[in-house]
Amino acid sequence: MIYSMKFLSKVQVTILLCLCFSFSPILSPAQISVSAEVDSTNMLIGDQLKLHIFANHSPDINVQEIDLSPFEAEEEIEIVVEGDWDTLQKNGTFVLQKDLTFTIFDSGYYWLPELPISYTQNGVTNVSKTTRIPMQVGTVSIADTLQLAPIKDIIREEANWRDYLPFILSLLALGLIAGLIYYFRKKKTNAVAPPTPEIKLPAHEIALTALDQLKAEQLWQQGDIKTYQSRLTYTIREYLENRYAIPALESTTEDIQRNLKQVDFDNSWKDKLKNILQVADLVKFAKAKPPADFHDQVWQEAKDFVVATKAKVIIEEDAAKEA
Numbered sequence: 001m002i003y004s005m006k007f008l009s010k011v012q013v014t015i016l017l018c019l020c021f022s023f024s025p026i027l028s029p030a031q032i033s034v035s036a037e038v039d040s041t042n043m044l045i046g047d048q049l050k051l052h053i054f055a056n057h058s059p060d061i062n063v064q065e066i067d068l069s070p071f072e073a074e075e076e077i078e079i080v081v082e083g084d085w086d087t088l089q090k091n092g093t094f095v096l097q098k099d100l101t102f103t104i105f106d107s108g109y110y111w112l113p114e115l116p117i118s119y120t121q122n123g124v125t126n127v128s129k130t131t132r133i134p135m136q137v138g139t140v141s142i143a144d145t146l147q148l149a150p151i152k153d154i155i156r157e158e159a160n161w162r163d164y165l166p167f168i169l170s171l172l173a174l175g176l177i178a179g180l181i182y183y184f185r186k187k188k189t190n191a192v193a194p195p196t197p198e199i200k201l202p203a204h205e206i207a208l209t210a211l212d213q214l215k216a217e218q219l220w221q222q223g224d225i226k227t228y229q230s231r232l233t234y235t236i237r238e239y240l241e242n243r244y245a246i247p248a249l250e251s252t253t254e255d256i257q258r259n260l261k262q263v264d265f266d267n268s269w270k271d272k273l274k275n276i277l278q279v280a281d282l283v284k285f286a287k288a289k290p291p292a293d294f295h296d297q298v299w300q301e302a303k304d305f306v307v308a309t310k311a312k313v314i315i316e317e318d319a320a321k322e323a
Helices: 002-022 069-073 142-146 161-189 203-217 225-244 253-260 267-285 292-309 316-322
Strands: 032-038 042-044 048-057 061-066 077-082 086-090 093-104 108-112 116-121 124-129 133-138
Touching: 032 116, 032 124, 032 133, 048 061, 048 116, 061 093, 069 077, 203 225, 203 292, 225 253, 225 267, 225 292, 253 267, 267 292
Parallel strands: 042 133
Antiparallel strands: 032 048, 048 093, 061 116, 077 093, 086 093, 108 133, 116 124
């Protein structure tokens, strides 16, 4: 009887084990695990550390966002930055990681709270929580702040073209300024000088020079009587215009005679001028041929007229002495 009871108990245990393994997929919890860790459990006031959240789950699970409301109850703890989920795949499971940057504003001992993480599996939503993490926050030692840190050597960087850019630009600017100065000075030097004022010769000098040149060319001796008489009368007309301001160059012989009535010089010269101008008109327009000795005669009369009527130049020094 005892043996049969022992055998029965073994059979019952075996049956129970088979039932457990048969229904294990139905009774097993969700295939997800969440955890949290920090770089260090010690920090100073105002420092920032990262809280790393991990979620390992099977492919049929969809992890939702983390509920950060537990931090609202912690007045001295503040979340500075919330990162995004970073997904990795490892051995057929998914590993999610999210980093939370936090800071604590007072010294003492604190607990980072449990953080609920929602997930869905087969249309069912469940929640899994991380564990609490203790934190110790210290203050800065005043004694440490009074200690002078050793002087470090200067870290010298390798030179590159940007280091020389200010010098290059300075040289270019100086070159440009020097070029502009040279350009404008040269331009000023090469500027067209104002024309030298023309020295106006006295009327008699112009006339006597023209008469001497006419005689030297011997035009009438070569048969060119018309040119000879034209230049001779032109010299006389030019002298009258320069000496007495008579518009003789563009006037007829009759107009000149009328204008000469207003000029104060001997009437004998007026008659001689009339004769010279009228003969010249006959030569030019009527092709008259005066005697050969006439040409030298009128040339000499023209010269004598210029010499007799030339303007007298009074030198200032001599005038001052006479005064």
